[in-house]
Amino acid sequence: MSIALDIAHETTTRPVTGAKVPLIGLPKTGVTAALRDFGLNEKEARMRASQLWNWIYVNGTTEFSAMTNIAKGFRTELEQAFSLDRPEIVTEQVSNDGTRKWLFRFRDPAQPNMPPVDVETVYIPEADRGTLCVSSQVGCTLTCTFCHTGTQKLVRNLTAGEILSQVLMARERLGDFPGGTRPDDGGLVPGGDNRAVTNIVMMGMGEPLYNYENVKQALLIAQAGDAISLSRRRITLSTSGVVPYIEPTGREIAVQLAISLHAVRDDLRNELVPINKKWNLESLLEACRTYPGLNNARRITFEYVMLKGINDSDADARELVRLLAKIPAKINLIPFNPWPGSNYECSDWERIERFADIVNRAGYASPVRTPRGRDIAAACGQLKSESERLSKKQRDALEVAETID
Structure with a gap:
């Protein structure tokens, strides 16, 4: 299903003097x-900023014309100088388990001659929560061998x-903003007064910490009590x-860490997660032990993909327990x-249960993540957009422009 959003702006009478300033973010x-x-004094600028902030993040407004507590003439002037543009929805897929996957297309207003880029975002509804898996990069540099995005x-x-x-966009599609309506999907999206999006995980396309400043700014706004809250x-x-x-x-964003x-061995992790050649298990686990705010109520989640005959032995489970000793x-x-094209197989269910039992008996919670959205390639490690179809020349131009910026 292909969907395009109508986000056209009304015509203004004031001439445009340059690229519009994006306000989102x-x-x-x-x-x-x-x-x-833009010409406002400090007092009015602060007041108008609070109004815009509320319209963007609390009300989900995409048009200046809908901001009814701002004078109509000034709304027109704002529209001329600023943008509230969101991405186009290229596709929206719904799994038989209620998981949703969107392919979003972004156009960079600072580089209008560059091709648009696509990213995938996944929503996973559960009885008590709705988790949005958000991307931080278009593509990835890490080349983890078991991950399609890589x-x-x-x-x-x-x-x-x-x-x-x-x-x-996810909150809009799921009816989270005032006046919105939940999708008619048989109750798969949490209903009533509950938010549809209750949790965010930066587990989509890309390595978030290779885009630290942008991720930090986005997550600080997501936390702000007068924004997404x-x-x-x-x-x-x-x-x-x-x-x-x-x-x-931990110190600047203070979010949960995964x-x-x-x-559990450097030689195998070098193969599966090549970044380990730069920062090995010892340095990684030491950084985890000293993560700011770490305690039993704020534990680190360690993600462990179960690969048949590769990392799923009893010895691996016991070494995992040893490595994580004294880390909440x-x-x-x-x-x-x-x-398609993967060389790995999933561990047998009996082997996964045996592995989990060893970890559980050592005192660690070790839930087995239920695969969600497999039928629409929305499960962990399956995300991959079509932006890779950009030519090498186009990718190089994007990288050069980003370096200059």
Whole structure:
């Protein structure tokens, strides 16, 4: 199903003097500064910034014309200078288990001559929550051998606005904003007064800590009480082990941390998660032990994909327990989700249960993650957009432009 959103703006009478400034993703201080540059004094700029912030994040507004507590003439002037643009929905798929996957298309207003880029975002409904899996990059540089996303070359980082726009678009499609309606899907999306999107996980396409500043800004806005207002405990950032940014993540963003571990020996992890050659298990686990705010109520989640005959032995389970000693942790065991061309198989269910039993008896919670959205390639490790079809020349141009910026 292909869907295009109508986000056209009304015609204004004031001539455009340059590219519009995107407001989504700017901190409130940044919105205030942009309004000062637009000619407002400090007091009015702060007041208008608060109004815009509320319309964008609380009400989900995409048109300046709908901002009824702002004078009509000034709304027209704002529309001329600023944008509230969100991505186009290229496709929206719904799994038989209620999982939703969107392919979003972004156009960079700062680089109008560059081709658009596509990313995938996944929504997973459960009885007590709705989790949105958000992407941070177009493609990925990590080449983890069991991950489909890792077969797609990195095109570029997403901006803070593009990261947040995935959240805003999902909330709109799921009826989370005032006046919205839940999809008619037989009750798969949480109903009543509950939010549809209660949790965010940075586990989509890309390595979040290779796009740290944009991810940080997006997640700080997601936490802000006068914006999306999600608790830090309901936001999880997953990294494959970019060790230098783990401590700043805890100190500056203060979200839940998840580590894509997947192996208990450096030689195997070097193969499965090649970033291990740069930051090995010892350095990664030391960064976890000293993660700011770590305690039994704020445990680190270690993600462990179960690969038949590769990392699923009893010895692997016992070594995992030894490695994580004295780290408040939860271990998510992830049945491998197959994808075309993969050389791996999922561990047998009996082997997964035996592995989980060893970990459980050592005192660690080790839930086995139920695969969701496999029928629409929305499960863990299956995300991959069509942006890889950009030519090498186009990708190089994007990288050069990003470096210049």
